[in-house]
Amino acid sequence: MVEQTIIGIDVSRDWLDGFCLPEKQRFRFQNSPDGYARLLEILQGMPDDLKVGFEATGGQEWALWRILISMGINTVQLPPAQIKAFALSMGKRARTDQIDAELIARFMAFRPEAGRALPDEKLQRLRALTVRRAQMVDARKRLSAQISACRKQGVSAELEDMDSILKAFIETQISELEQRIEGVIAQATELSAKAELLRSILGIGPVSVAILLAEMPELGRMTATEAAAMPGLAPMAHDSGAMHGKRVISGGRRSLRHVLFQAGLAAACHNPVLKAVARRMKERGKPHKLVIVAIARRLITIANAVIKTGLPWRISSAA
Template sequence: MIPATTVIGIDVSRDWLDGCCASSGRHFRLSNTAAGHAQLLVLLRALPQPVRIGFEATGGQEWVLWTTLVAAGVEAVQLPPAQIKAFALSRGTRAKTDRIDAELIARFMLFRPEAGRRLPEENLRILRALTKRRAQVVDMRKRLSAQISARRKQNIPADLEGMDADLAATLDTQIRDLERRIESVIAQEEASAVRARLLLSIPGIGPVSAAMLIAELPELGRMTSGEAAAMTGLAPIPHDSGTLRGKRAIAGGRRALRRVLFQAALAAACHNPVLKPIAQGLKARGKPHKLVIVAIACRLVTIANAILKTGTPWQAQPRP
């Protein structure tokens, strides 16, 4: 069957855009520059309409192209690399080149037409950039703290200690500045501000985790509880076969968000009136600390999903 939509897969790298049209099998290579993006738009106008384009998440290399395509009215989606890799293995494709990757993306889109992430709104893109930058600076501060602790056991000059203190103060200032900017971006849009107020009403969720949920999981409140847990990689995955009951494990999902939810779960396990007894019960049964935190984080995101779905703050929720 010939699809009604012209499907194109693009493998995006720092310098090149390698594309493949699923229906014709035609390949092309353009530079990943403004001129290359303009050439791509000219090429797309000559194809049967409508056109749907997909590309893998590549750590930000695809964002300028994505924004350009959407601004020109072209449907473009971002695809998870893990799903493309699994699709390649299912086809027995072991070779990997930019040309092969582009064809795999195009064929995957035919196989899974519903897959893909659409371009977030500009306010959400700014918020995501700020939350990601904050996470990077926090990681830098953690590494610096570990280095300072290690150096204190050594006989180092006083001026080096002063440099460490200055650098730590600079990082602290940047983190505070980023947090103020995150709060400002959320407050600028009414929908985001409402979502933030609802999330902050949940004991255990603070400004950082609320901002991350808004930025990294905009679908929250429009999905089932199982989907919310799966999207964050907190849903236990069974490994059963016949009479064998394998060990459950978590995997996948949006990693940066999951790390923040672990921190929120630590607070919820101590202060949330509903989740605290659950955590205590799991500990009393001898469950490992990590399993307890995962369980609380999973329940926390399902609660957040339900509260955003109903639009009712935590205080007004009946205790289960």
């Protein structure tokens, strides 16, 4: 039975769909300043222990999140993958904004400890910049594939010039974003200190440092197992009775897992300690992808350790 007042909100581009427990009340307001004002009117009449939550939606929830926190309302952001898994566990396959709002509320009642708090202003800016950089890198990747396909088709020189200009523009934008990211890190004492520690780990470059700082502020306050689980690098057991299934990785924060996999590729080649680990695994016949995931998992546990101890990593350090 739910005793605390919980509100799940599904945030879309145009609408805020809400579901309140234990009253089972529904509401819908526009995702606009006027909609925020109407929502606050409802929330201000609710108990002090009120808790509000919504899924991460690529930034559409940030404006509302800031307003609710400024009003002293306990508000958290929830991982979409966990809500999806919760929905499947309840046999819910249909998805609408109203259904999603109810699922979010019921998930919060089931897992009251889940969710991320609103980061401070500098971390918000860093996260926004790293997300935008990832979007631009993805655009560059798609454009490169398009250019390659067009060349095979023998397109005109005029179209090739247009593609080249667009690609140069994207490259400029990425460089500018990277400079801004470095500036945000340099201006924040805590972020700068953490970045310096992370840079000491061979294999973790500037992009990895920025993503780790932006998407994993908990780094240094977790166990090694928790650190590996957050990006989805911890192997999950699939055993039943006498059957021992293959361990697989799943869940976690996708952007973290992607950047750590890239860092694992670099570390397997250039980090003397982890390169030796990778070589031993390959000699035992382990598949390439499994080796890189294992190296990535070691990288994140090392990163967690150096932030926790405040001591830079050295080649002599145990991996």
